[in-house]
Amino acid sequence: MKREQQAAITLRQSPAPQRSLWTGWGWITGVFSLLVLGSFFYTLMVSWDSLTSGDILKNLSRIVGEMFPPDFAVVTTLGKPVIETLAMSVMATLLAVVLAFPLGFMAAETTSVHPTVRYLVKGLFNALRTIPELILAIIFVASVGFGILPGILALGLHSAGMLGKFYAEAIDKVDKGLIEAVEASGGSRFHVIVFSVIPQIISHGIDFTLYRWEYNFRASTVVGMIGAGGVGFQLIASLRVMQYQEVLAILVVVFLMVQLVDAFGNTIRKKLNS
Numbered sequence: 001m002k003r004e005q006q007a008a009i010t011l012r013q014s015p016a017p018q019r020s021l022w023t024g025w026g027w028i029t030g031v032f033s034l035l036v037l038g039s040f041f042y043t044l045m046v047s048w049d050s051l052t053s054g055d056i057l058k059n060l061s062r063i064v065g066e067m068f069p070p071d072f073a074v075v076t077t078l079g080k081p082v083i084e085t086l087a088m089s090v091m092a093t094l095l096a097v098v099l100a101f102p103l104g105f106m107a108a109e110t111t112s113v114h115p116t117v118r119y120l121v122k123g124l125f126n127a128l129r130t131i132p133e134l135i136l137a138i139i140f141v142a143s144v145g146f147g148i149l150p151g152i153l154a155l156g157l158h159s160a161g162m163l164g165k166f167y168a169e170a171i172d173k174v175d176k177g178l179i180e181a182v183e184a185s186g187g188s189r190f191h192v193i194v195f196s197v198i199p200q201i202i203s204h205g206i207d208f209t210l211y212r213w214e215y216n217f218r219a220s221t222v223v224g225m226i227g228a229g230g231v232g233f234q235l236i237a238s239l240r241v242m243q244y245q246e247v248l249a250i251l252v253v254v255f256l257m258v259q260l261v262d263a264f265g266n267t268i269r270k271k272l273n274s
Contacts, residue, residue, distance in 0.1 A: 071245035085230035088148045089217040095156030104167030128161025137223035151228030155216045166208040174200040210265040217261050
């Protein structure tokens with residue numbers, strides 16, 4: 001009894017363990033603060049003259065003033081570019097799904113055949129995400145030529161890197177109990193994927209894919225500006241000759257198309273959640 005009392009007294013008297021400032025969230029907060037403050041002061045240092053000269057607002061107001069009223073006569077020439085932009089976004093997303101969906105199972109710890117394969121596929125996804133789609137589009141325009149094909153390849157490969165990461169993370173978050181149940185009943189790896197994993201990730205997978213399609217639709221306008229066709233090609237043509245009224249009209253068309261794509265995607269999401 002005395003030993004227990006002495007042990008309790010010693011435990012109460014022993015100092016509580018000191019947690020270092022750089023453990024847990026401490027170092028994350030420190031690094032984040034350093035990034036924000038460093039970027040802020042560096043921006044002020046290199047852009048102080050531009051920020052204080054007043055030319056930014058003056059030039060911007062001049063260009064915006066030249067955009068009004070929008071010249072909607074250019075809309076009659078946007079039939080083919082609009083179709084090209086839509087086709088580019090759809091085909092790029094389809095290419096990304098075809099590549100990312102099977103590779104996602106190889107990148108996920110839950111379903112990968114070997115750790116080496118998992119790391120290699122994750123490295124491939126990282127590489128595809130690292131290269132901006134605009135750079136990929138320039139490379140493919142130089143190698144394939146003008147048209148929507150380089151845009152499809154650039155957006156598709158970049159999207160494959162992003163969707164593959166999302167798919168793999170979704171696979172690793174599935175209920176392991178259902179996997180064990182399929183395995184306990186004698187199911188193979190194929191049966192585990194088909195009857196346990198895919199039913200659990202299908203809703204999230206469709207959601208990720210829709211978001212990426214909406215992104216690709218916007219990005220297809222950007223890659224079109226460097227020769228990949230679509231509305232972007234028409235937009236850069238008007239910008240080169242400083243027809244800002246046409247530019248505003250094209251931007252209005254792009255905005256309306258984006259709203260339609262977003263509305264269609266939201267409709268599908270509501271059907272999945274109902």
